Amino acid sequence: MNTPSAQPHANGPIGIVAALHQEISELLTLLSDAQRVRIGNRDFWTGAFEGQPVVVVLSRVGKVAAATTAAVLITHFGVRAVVFAGVAGALAPAVAVGDVVVSSELLQHDVDASPLFPRWEIPLMGVARFAADAALAAALRQSACAALADPQALLGPAVMQAFGIAAPQVHSGLIISGDRFVCTSAESAVLRDALPDALAVEMEGAAVAQVCHEWGVPFAAIRTISDRADDTASVDFAQFIAQVDSRYSVAILRNWLSAMHAP
Ligand code: ADE
Numbered sequence: 001m002n003t004p005s006a007q008p009h010a011n012g013p014i015g016i017v018a019a020l021h022q023e024i025s026e027l028l029t030l031l032s033d034a035q036r037v038r039i040g041n042r043d044f045w046t047g048a049f050e051g052q053p054v055v056v057v058l059s060r061v062g063k064v065a066a067a068t069t070a071a072v073l074i075t076h077f078g079v080r081a082v083v084f085a086g087v088a089g090a091l092a093p094a095v096a097v098g099d100v101v102v103s104s105e106l107l108q109h110d111v112d113a114s115p116l117f118p119r120w121e122i123p124l125m126g127v128a129r130f131a132a133d134a135a136l137a138a139a140l141r142q143s144a145c146a147a148l149a150d151p152q153a154l155l156g157p158a159v160m161q162a163f164g165i166a167a168p169q170v171h172s173g174l175i176i177s178g179d180r181f182v183c184t185s186a187e188s189a190v191l192r193d194a195l196p197d198a199l200a201v202e203m204e205g206a207a208v209a210q211v212c213h214e215w216g217v218p219f220a221a222i223r224t225i226s227d228r229a230d231d232t233a234s235v236d237f238a239q240f241i242a243q244v245d246s247r248y249s250v251a252i253l254r255n256w257l258s259a260m261h262a263p
Pocket residue numbers: 087088089090180181182183201202203226227228229230233
């Protein structure tokens with residue numbers, strides 16, 4: 001017998017997920033009517049941001065943590081869409097620290113059940129690349145472009161100088177995920193050779209994309225580039241998240257959610 005559960009609902013809240021606490025701490029201070037719901041050792045914060053009902057949650061790092069969190073957002077909270085916000089390492093040469101990548105599709109680079117199934121394909125699903133929801137990704141891209149239009153106002157000159165950010169760009173394309181922090185030039189070169197169209201690498205997005213695909217819930221990821229996925233990848237990571245990434249996320253989500261009021 002099937003167990004009854006909440007299904008994705010057209011009027012449900014929007015799920016906003018991040019992997020690290022500093023990535024959502026500012027957002028949490030901006031929620032109105034915030035209520036904490038503790039499920040599966042995670043705090044899900046329900047409330048409103050820019051007048052839109054949201055559930056904000058810290059998934060913690062990695063694909064299992066992120067997939068578990070997404071399943072609860074869908075089955076318990078009936079979210080109508082899921083957005084993952086966080087940082088990523090750049091793979092494509094044209095993607096720089098301080099840029100934003102919006103997912104058009106997502107792939108788990110550490111899945112390999114060959115020769116039983118093609119490399120990267122999720123066994124018995126027949127999918128390797130999960131498409132982000134096109135309308136959601138386009139709206140987030142537009143919101144990101146608006147947020148980054150005046151980086152001096154958003155970050156201030158001292159932060160831009162500290163992280164070598166000059167004229168941040170917004171990109172759309174393939175984001176790849178795996179249970180590894182990529183922090184050597186050798187490893188990022190292997191990924192670049194194997195998946196030449198990958199723009200960025202992180203540790204959660206494609207797992208959430210898989211869960212959302214299975215439940216038919218729109219999904220997209222926005223990732224601020226914190227490093228080049230090379231030997232310097234861990235430098236000033238916490239500072240970057242607090243001073244750049246969390247500001248970007250709040251500004252992008254604010255632009256996106258406030259635009260929903262427009263006729
Ligand atoms: N998130 C941010 N930078 C990353 C990297 N270099 N590898 C994996 N995940 C990341």
